[in-house]
Amino acid sequence: MIVGAVLALVAGLLVAPGTAHAATTTYTADNSIFPNPERGxxxxxxxxxxxxxxxxxxxxxNSITLLHSYLRLDAFRTSDIDRATLDGLSAGLATARANGAKVVLRASxxxxxxxxxxxxxxxGWIARHLDxxxxxxxxNADVIAFIEAxxxxxxxxxxxxTHGHDTNVDAKVRILKNILAAASSEQVALRYPSDVRLMQSRLGSAExxxxxxxxxxxxxxxxxxxxxxxxDGSTPQADKALIAAVGVDRFVGGETCNHVNTTRADCTTALAEMPAMHFTQLNIEYEPTVIQNYRDQxxxxxxxxxxxxxxxxxxATYPTSLSPGGVLPLEIDVTNSGWASVLNPRPVFAVLDGPGGTFPIAMSADPRTWESGQDTRISQSVTVPSNVPAGTYRLALWLPDEATALRGDPRYSIRLANTGTWxxxxxxxxxxxxxxxxxxxxxxxxxxxxxxxxxVSGSSATVAWTASSDAAGGSGVAGHEVLRGGTVVGTVGPDVTTFTQTGLPAGAYSYTVRAYDGAGNRxxxxxxATVTVAATAGVTRLVLDNYDGNPAWGTGRNDLARWTGANAFANGSGAGVISGGALRLQYARTGWFGSDITRDLSDRSxxxxxxxxLMGGEQNHIGVSIGGVTKRFSEYSTSSGGNxxxxxxxxxxxxxxxANGINRAAPGQLALSFWHGGSSTVWIDEIRFE
Known part of the structure; x- marks a missing residue:
């Protein structure tokens, strides 16, 4: 149940007349087992x-929403697939759609x-059948969760x-490319880590x-x-690290198998490895003795x-009163305690639901970035639709399927693990x-x-002001926006009167503040107010990159307004992605990152x-070059002793x-290379000089 609205008034009961009421509610976790789409x-x-x-x-x-099916093509090894089979496939997928399920397909x-x-x-016949x-x-892409190759x-x-495809590298690559083209939007899962590794050097980043x-x-x-x-000669540990990197944003799972005197089929091993490799799904039927072992243990x-x-x-923090066409500021803290992320695209909506109808309001959040084990804050002000009739409404979070045809079926929407909210x-x-x-x-x-x-304190600037007020009978102050040089750099609540911006390069900065009310008036x-961040001893931090969105990753500029970029990684079309305010780089013996410094660092130590x-120990996989020094990250000494x-x-x-021999007067570019062996994922939150 919802346990605390703090009398529903964090900024409400004790404020001046005309100020918008804001509530902060704490929610209780639901530890029960329930179905959710595309997992389990x-x-x-x-x-x-x-x-x-x-x-x-x-x-x-068993709360199952995923169905796995072979598509048996034994009768068509040297002929076209007949119409009855194609129609039967369409009918089966339609049955899944009508009953709230998604399908994993494998042709054999x-x-x-x-x-x-x-x-x-x-x-040739494989290509024809894919056509x-x-x-x-x-x-039927809406009800296909993913494809097994x-x-x-x-x-x-x-x-x-029997045709030697498994040993013919070029044939495997061609067949997989045809599968990817035929299933033009779905992920495609491969049986062996060795083939995943092979494809990293044979496929483009989008594939x-x-x-x-x-x-x-x-x-x-x-x-x-x-x-x-x-x-392929890699160690089991290296293969598992590769699959762990894959599982961050792609489907990983499968089925257990017949075993003989192995402790790998026990709960101790499964609970150590499955979370690390980000398992999303597992066959409940095979192998029955292993599944029973999991039950027994x-x-x-x-x-x-x-x-x-x-x-x-x-x-969640939200206003308790709104106006049509006005501002709806939301701050929602989400945690993901599962072993993987949401893997297929999915929108997020704030919803007002009441006597006047249901009004979804699109948000910019992407649930695929709410990664396993991570906490995420959704902080966004959205606009209330101007056609919402007056009345009392529920405020909800809605995570429906990406396919608009499935949005009317609640079985395809994500249920949060909270009591009393679903x-x-x-x-x-x-x-x-x-x-x-x-x-x-x-x-x-x-x-x-x-x-x-x-x-100013070091490289941080703090802005303070006296709170605004709204006219009597107005919708109430809903928040304050802080602008630097005319651009909004922060939004705070109606009763918050300070804001701090960190990691500022040397220079002069001009800040202004404006207020907005519940009706959207600003x-x-x-x-x-102007401050200056000093370039000498007064500044303690020089930020190269902190991935706070200013500047945005992908624009080719770091926090020093110099070039930065990355390529050949396994995510973000090769360039990595921003996740939770950090740059996530997923690699498997390939990948390069660079960020230009090109300024004298003699005042830094x-x-x-x-x-x-992802798993720890990644320092052995990464080469670091700066100021004329190139060596593994693990070979750099640290201030605390050791490496x-x-x-x-x-x-x-x-x-x-x-101490590491870095030329401070001419540091050049900080370059990170990831082709030194090993597969994993790293998150870089900030790079700075002090």
Missing amino acids: FRDSVDILRLSAAEIRSARTT YNFGPYPDSQPDASE QLAPVLAA GFIGAWGEWHTS LNRIGSHLDCYGASDPGDMGTWGR GCFDTMQRNFGYRLRVTT DAATGLNVLATGITVGAQSDTTPPSVPTGVRAT SAASAA VMVVRVRG AVITPAFQDIRIPLV
Whole structure:
């Protein structure tokens, strides 16, 4: 249940008349098991014979929303797929759609046996079959969660191909490119980490960003899991690190397998490795003795809760009264306690729902960036639709499917892991009730903030002012915006009268403040307050990059207004992505980052890199070049003694410039190279010099 609205008035009851009431609510976590789209245990079905009853049974019994199906093409190894099969596939996907499920498909020409498998098809016939399947896949992309590559070898597992596709690198690449083209929007999962690694040097970044992993003999043997790990000579540890990097933003999972005297099929191993590799899904039917082992040892329920994402709101701050066409400032704290992220695109809406109708308001948040184990703050002011009738409304967070055709079905909306918030009839997560929307009659802006002053401490500037007020009977002050040089750099609540900006390069800065009310009226900007950040001993920090969006990553400029960029990474079309205010770089023996300094650092003594790694130990994978020195990150000495070590938690790694032989007078460019072995993900929160 919703446990605390703090009398629903954090900035309300004790403020002057005309000030907008704002409530902060704390929410209780829901530890129950419930279905959510595109994650969890999956059921095995025959897509050509799929029934509504088996979908409903799987959902009711085991909270299953994912269905896995082979598409058996044994009869068409040397002929076109017949119309009955294509129509049957379309009908099966329509049945999934009508019953709130999504499908994982794998085409195969046989069901083994191993090692003397029945035939697969020639490369030419595979291409022809993909041409036939492409229109069906496109028409049903909304209910296909992802594709397993299939087609090659026994069970479509990319081994034991009677046509030699599994050993012909060029053929594998061509077939995979055809699969990616036929399934033009879905992710495609590969059976073996060795093939994922191979494709990193053979696919473009856009294609590579769609490559996931299905591990079809997980926990089968120690250490190789029946040939899964170490297939290309890499160590099992290196393969698992590769899949862990893949799982940050792509589907990872699969099924367990027959095992003989192995402790890998126990809960201890599963609960150590599955979260690290970001498992999103697992076959509930195979292998039954392993699944039963998970039940007997007590981790089955943990898996059900934590496969994929598990999102919950911890607190939310919102106004309790609104006006049509006015401002709705929201601050929502979300945590993801699941083992993976939301992996397919999905919009986020704030929703007003009440007697006058339901009004979704699009937000800029991307739930794919709410990563496993991370807390995210959504802070955004949106505009209330001007056609909302007066009345009392619920305020909700809505995360529907990207496909507009599925948005009317609440089974495709994400349910937050909070008690008392889920509305199963609408798919809304209700954050508050009793939100009053009044008639739009307020056209008078709040008063201009007064007493604006600014102070500087090192490279931080603090702006303070006297709070604004709104006219009697107005909609009330809803917040204040702080502008630097005419650009908004911060937004705070109605009763907050200070704002601090950090990491400023040397120079003069002019700040103004303006207020806005619940009707969307904004005051004129205040008188300016100017501060100067000194370039000498008075400044303690020189920020190279802090990824706060100013300037935005991808514009080619760092915080010193000099060039920066990255390429050949496995995410962000090669350039990495900003996630939670940090630059996330996903790599597998490739990737390069550069940021120009090109200024004298003789007044600085230390380079500080605030960084974390997916698994820890990534310092051995990264080469660092600066000021005429090039060596592994692990070889740089630190201020605390010893050498640089990256851990799974953010920390400041302080690199003394002189002690490491770095030319402070001519530092040139800071360059990071990631082709020194190993696969993982690092998050760089800030690079600065002190």
